[in-house]
Amino acid sequence: MNIWHWVQSSEYELRAAGHERLAELIEALPNTVTSGRHVEVLAMSEEALSMARSLKLTWIEVFIRHWRAQSQILLHHDVSQGLPEVVSLLEFAHRPENIECPQSVCVTQDICVAYAKIDGPGYAAERLAAATETLARINVNWPCFGCISSEKADALNDVGQYQQAEQFCAQQRKELAKAGKRSYAVESAHSHSLRMQGQYEKALLKIAKAPDAVSGTTSMFGWHQQRSELLALLGRWDAALAEHQAIENLVPSGYARWASTWALLCSHDATLNNAANATALRNCHDLLKKNGAMFDQAGIAMIGERLAALRNDQLSQSYFKQELAMVKPQLRQYDQLARFSN
Amino acid sequence: MTTTLQRTQVDLSGLMRVLGEALYSTPSVVIRELVQNAHDACRRRQVEYGDDFAPKIEVAIESGELVISDNGAGLTEPEIHEFLATVGKGYTRHLRDQGTDDGLIGYFGLGFLSAFAVSEKVEVLTCSAATPALTHRYASRTGLSYSVDRVPDQRPNQQPDQRIGTQVRLTLKAEHESLSDPENVRLWLHRYACLLAFPVNFRNDAPVNSVIPPWRSSEVLSTLRFKTLSLDFVKRFDRVFEPIAAIAIIDAQGRACGLLWLHDQATYGNNDNRNLAVFVRGMLIGNDERELLPQWAGFVSGILESDALLPTASRESLRKDQGYIGAAIAIRESLITGLIELAKNDPEAWQRVLRRHNQALLGACLVDERLFDALHTELTVPTSEGDMKGSKLMQLPSGQLHLSMADEIGVESVLLRALKVPVIQGYRYAAALFAQRLAQKHGLKLVTLGTEQGDGQMFLPSNLPQEAEHLLQQRFGKPDREVCVRAFEPSCLPLALVVNREVALKRALEDDSADQRISQAVLGLARVFTRSIAAKALSRLYINTRNPAIQTLLGATEAVQIQIAALLGPILQCAADQSENELSAALDGFSQAIVTVFGQVKGEL
Numbered sequence: 001m002n003i004w005h006w007v008q009s010s011e012y013e014l015r016a017a018g019h020e021r022l023a024e025l026i027e028a029l030p031n032t033v034t035s036g037r038h039v040e041v042l043a044m045s046e047e048a049l050s051m052a053r054s055l056k057l058t059w060i061e062v063f064i065r066h067w068r069a070q071s072q073i074l075l076h077h078d079v080s081q082g083l084p085e086v087v088s089l090l091e092f093a094h095r096p097e098n099i100e101c102p103q104s105v106c107v108t109q110d111i112c113v114a115y116a117k118i119d120g121p122g123y124a125a126e127r128l129a130a131a132t133e134t135l136a137r138i139n140v141n142w143p144c145f146g147c148i149s150s151e152k153a154d155a156l157n158d159v160g161q162y163q164q165a166e167q168f169c170a171q172q173r174k175e176l177a178k179a180g181k182r183s184y185a186v187e188s189a190h191s192h193s194l195r196m197q198g199q200y201e202k203a204l205l206k207i208a209k210a211p212d213a214v215s216g217t218t219s220m221f222g223w224h225q226q227r228s229e230l231l232a233l234l235g236r237w238d239a240a241l242a243e244h245q246a247i248e249n250l251v252p253s254g255y256a257r258w259a260s261t262w263a264l265l266c267s268h269d270a271t272l273n274n275a276a277n278a279t280a281l282r283n284c285h286d287l288l289k290k291n292g293a294m295f296d297q298a299g300i301a302m303i304g305e306r307l308a309a310l311r312n313d314q315l316s317q318s319y320f321k322q323e324l325a326m327v328k329p330q331l332r333q334y335d336q337l338a339r340f341s342n
Numbered sequence: 343m344t345t346t347l348q349r350t351q352v353d354l355s356g357l358m359r360v361l362g363e364a365l366y367s368t369p370s371v372v373i374r375e376l377v378q379n380a381h382d383a384c385r386r387r388q389v390e391y392g393d394d395f396a397p398k399i400e401v402a403i404e405s406g407e408l409v410i411s412d413n414g415a416g417l418t419e420p421e422i423h424e425f426l427a428t429v430g431k432g433y434t435r436h437l438r439d440q441g442t443d444d445g446l447i448g449y450f451g452l453g454f455l456s457a458f459a460v461s462e463k464v465e466v467l468t469c470s471a472a473t474p475a476l477t478h479r480y481a482s483r484t485g486l487s488y489s490v491d492r493v494p495d496q497r498p499n500q501q502p503d504q505r506i507g508t509q510v511r512l513t514l515k516a517e518h519e520s521l522s523d524p525e526n527v528r529l530w531l532h533r534y535a536c537l538l539a540f541p542v543n544f545r546n547d548a549p550v551n552s553v554i555p556p557w558r559s560s561e562v563l564s565t566l567r568f569k570t571l572s573l574d575f576v577k578r579f580d581r582v583f584e585p586i587a588a589i590a591i592i593d594a595q596g597r598a599c600g601l602l603w604l605h606d607q608a609t610y611g612n613n614d615n616r617n618l619a620v621f622v623r624g625m626l627i628g629n630d631e632r633e634l635l636p637q638w639a640g641f642v643s644g645i646l647e648s649d650a651l652l653p654t655a656s657r658e659s660l661r662k663d664q665g666y667i668g669a670a671i672a673i674r675e676s677l678i679t680g681l682i683e684l685a686k687n688d689p690e691a692w693q694r695v696l697r698r699h700n701q702a703l704l705g706a707c708l709v710d711e712r713l714f715d716a717l718h719t720e721l722t723v724p725t726s727e728g729d730m731k732g733s734k735l736m737q738l739p740s741g742q743l744h745l746s747m748a749d750e751i752g753v754e755s756v757l758l759r760a761l762k763v764p765v766i767q768g769y770r771y772a773a774a775l776f777a778q779r780l781a782q783k784h785g786l787k788l789v790t791l792g793t794e795q796g797d798g799q800m801f802l803p804s805n806l807p808q809e810a811e812h813l814l815q816q817r818f819g820k821p822d823r824e825v826c827v828r829a830f831e832p833s834c835l836p837l838a839l840v841v842n843r844e845v846a847l848k849r850a851l852e853d854d855s856a857d858q859r860i861s862q863a864v865l866g867l868a869r870v871f872t873r874s875i876a877a878k879a880l881s882r883l884y885i886n887t888r889n890p891a892i893q894t895l896l897g898a899t900e901a902v903q904i905q906i907a908a909l910l911g912p913i914l915q916c917a918a919d920q921s922e923n924e925l926s927a928a929l930d931g932f933s934q935a936i937v938t939v940f941g942q943v944k945g946e947l
Contacts, residue, residue: 021610028612037637039708043772044612046747050769053748084844087871091850094859108864115867126870129863137861 034216122332146183153189375453383414589680611771908935
């Protein structure tokens with residue numbers, strides 16, 4: 001199944017029929033998403049949706065809503081706004097007239113990702129089942145093979161089955177390689193499974209290659225940040241600091257890793273535990289809270305409380321403590337927060 | 343076992359072919375490369391020989407051959423072998439390696455190769471300032487082999503110092519004949535060489551670089567003078583877009599300068615017509631470095647001059663390093679400041695900008711807070727009452743902004759249309775987000791139609807006694823319909839019926855038929871969400887206590903109440919969100935009520 005072939009044909013047909021603007025929006029949308037330009041995604045997608053609906057192009061509607069969900073949930077962790085929408089999209093994409101839409105299968109990932117962002121470990125079993133079910137319907141020739149595989153690997157990691165995640169990623173990477181493809185999302189999950197087993201050097205090797213340009217700047221900055229965390233875990237402080245990203249470069253999906261890395265860097269150089277970084281951390285926390293991304297919010301609150309105590313900032317310490325106390329009972333598997341306590 | 347170090351073999355002919363043919367995107371680049379070599383030769387003569395001479399570069403077409411001449415430093419015979427005929431080792435590169443590269447353009451020693459990609463034969467006559475009595479001729483067909491001869495002086499009557507210089511003559515391949523078309527050559531020279539330091543002549547025209555760009559002007563220019571010179575310069579340079587206004591690129595650190603201009607051709611939303619020409623050391627390097635412009639600036643083109651940028655080997659694009667990021671920031675800041683200044687100081691141009699790029703600017707305002715602060719009163723958003731300026735929306739008497747996210751007409755839209763209240767068309771590019779920002783900034787209430795929150799703000803609580811509410815429930819209630827007694831405008835509308843979309847979604851996903859359409863595990867996750875939606879009625883009927891018919895009903899006998907309810911039936915169905923498709927039944931009831939009421943009246947008469 002070649003989703004992109006379908007997208008390109010649709011663009012061509014729209015242009016031929018005089019719907020130049022809709023074709024232009026469809027063409028621009030994925031790149032705008034992967035570049036992390038969420039405000040523009042929202043601005044464009046409302047207009048595109050309105051046009052697709054007036055033309056009764058329901059498959060195009062699925063495409064637009066899926067990509068908007070990718071931006072809103074996968075990258076910006078905005079589950080408060082995004083969850084009702086992806087549930088509605090799931091229903092829409094599975095109506096008889098849309099079930100054959102090549103993008104429909106991706107919608108299952110949207111809903112898994114939404115629960116991963118709310119409480120990844122808490123919903124890991126359900127996500128694992130959903131991703132396994134979807135993978136059974138597709139093969140390596142589908143462009144979504146990498147995404148769904150990474151979702152399954154993330155679920156395995158979230159449930160603490162790191163070795164299984166590692167083996168699964170290795171197997172999926174082989175399949176992808178045989179088909180002449182790669183998926184940075186799978187490589188990243190592969191690396192994370194090794195990181196969680198304490199094999200930092202191997203984890204670094206798994207993400208030796210930068211994401212392809214087509215993955216967008218969000219992946220590129222995320223890659224640097226993932227490397228930075230591993231380098232810090234290996235005690236290569238200068239290299240870690242060099243790859244550690246300014247928070248402005250990251251989308252909310254990268255905040256938790258940014259915070260973990262910062263905490264590691266502070267353990268080496270206490271001067272990094274400063275007001276500027278503390279403000280950035282507080283902003284990250286508050287945004288994730290507003291967005292309903294509870295697990296990462298709780299993780300950042302834990303880090304925030306610990307670092308505030310170290311710099312004797314009682315106000316921040318008390319703030320994060322209270323926030324953590326409020327969010328923790330809402331998590332199904334809060335023992336998994338231990339990963340933020342290093 | 344012994345390890346021996348081997349020398350890597352080079353397939354020179356293959357390498358030459360790749361470098362000559364594949365390194366550059368377009369054959370016209372040969373003109374740029376050779377003019378640049380000529381420029382560097384002139385600069386070398388100044389630096390190495392301290393000569394007081396008037397640098398001059400000439401491009402000519404002679405019997406279909408392209409000829410580029412200069413009166414620069416020239417080459418001695420050993421220099422021909424060492425630099426002209428050695429791939430990757432140009433004289434400029436040599437000087438650069440020695441740290442004396444002031445004002446030189448060349449980098450890689452590869453530019454001369456472009457000549458072989460377009461030529462049957464390349465001939466170079468050169469006379470070095472070091473040996474002004476000697477002139478040499480280099481000739482080659484492919485660049486793989488060459489000959490060098492000492493030739494009789496071509497200009498025996500001239501003074502020795504006037505013989506110094508180089509002339510490159512290209513006998514063009516048939517497929518590159520366009521390189522000898524005077525119009526093409528003129529166009530390319532104007533594009534590539536318009537900012538070079540030394541005069542570049544073509545035929546009897548004025549030098550292609552005779553106009554000093556306004557940002558290089560040594561005198562302090564008045565605003566009006568800057569505008570005139572800038573627009574004049576842009577009109578010469580940009581063959582695609584007419585400019586409305588120009589903005590200077592100013593870099594606080596002095597690493598970049600240039601000009602941006604706003605297109606006179608209209609854009610819509612995120613149309614991307616960005617274009618940026620980048621000059622490094624006066625030579626055009628990138629013809630379309632649009633990524634240096636902000637993504638929202640789809641209506642802007644520009645010229646950037648910066649020696650802090652590093653070209654790639656083909657010198658047709660730039661390395662994405664710190665210099666690049668710095669240049670992008672300087673451009674963004676200049677553009678934002680320039681737009682704000684333009685809005686303040688040049689109302690005529692600004693009105694043209696607004697007419698052509700309003701939507702693009704709406705998008706820009708969402709990305710940059712400073713632009714929003716400065717421009718939001720002037721920009722317009724599409725509403726049901728036509729395009730309205732931000733300033734007008736801020737002054738609406740209700741202090742509320744109404745936003746619709748769909749162009750299908752819902753009940754609320756009907757109400758507001760009856761009231762002539764503008765509804766912002768949130769489904770148009772950037773309109774919804776702009777309205778949200780506007781409401782936030784000015785403390786306005788934002789009512790999003792078709793949402794529970796929006797309904798709560800439109801349909802206000804009524805203070806009707808409980809018994810009266812109960813009576814209305816009786817008259818209008820039915821299974822799967824929630825009756826809400828409210829007070830709302832316009833008072834002439836007695837009823838409004840809306841669908842509870844969350845409940846509709848809950849039912850669709852919790853219905854058994856969903857199991858057949860959707861995979862079980864995914865459906866399970868979706869149902870985690872739908873279980874959190876309260877099981878309510880599918881539709882909600884708002885009854886307007888401000889309406890005279892409803893007020894009459896409340897004071898009437900039971901029999902009259904029934905007739906009034908039946909008479910209102912069709913209105914209820916018309917003022918509905920397609921949820922209850924019962925218009926024919928309502929019309930039946932309406933007819934029956936007319937018959938009953940008319941019968942009663944007739945009886946009374």
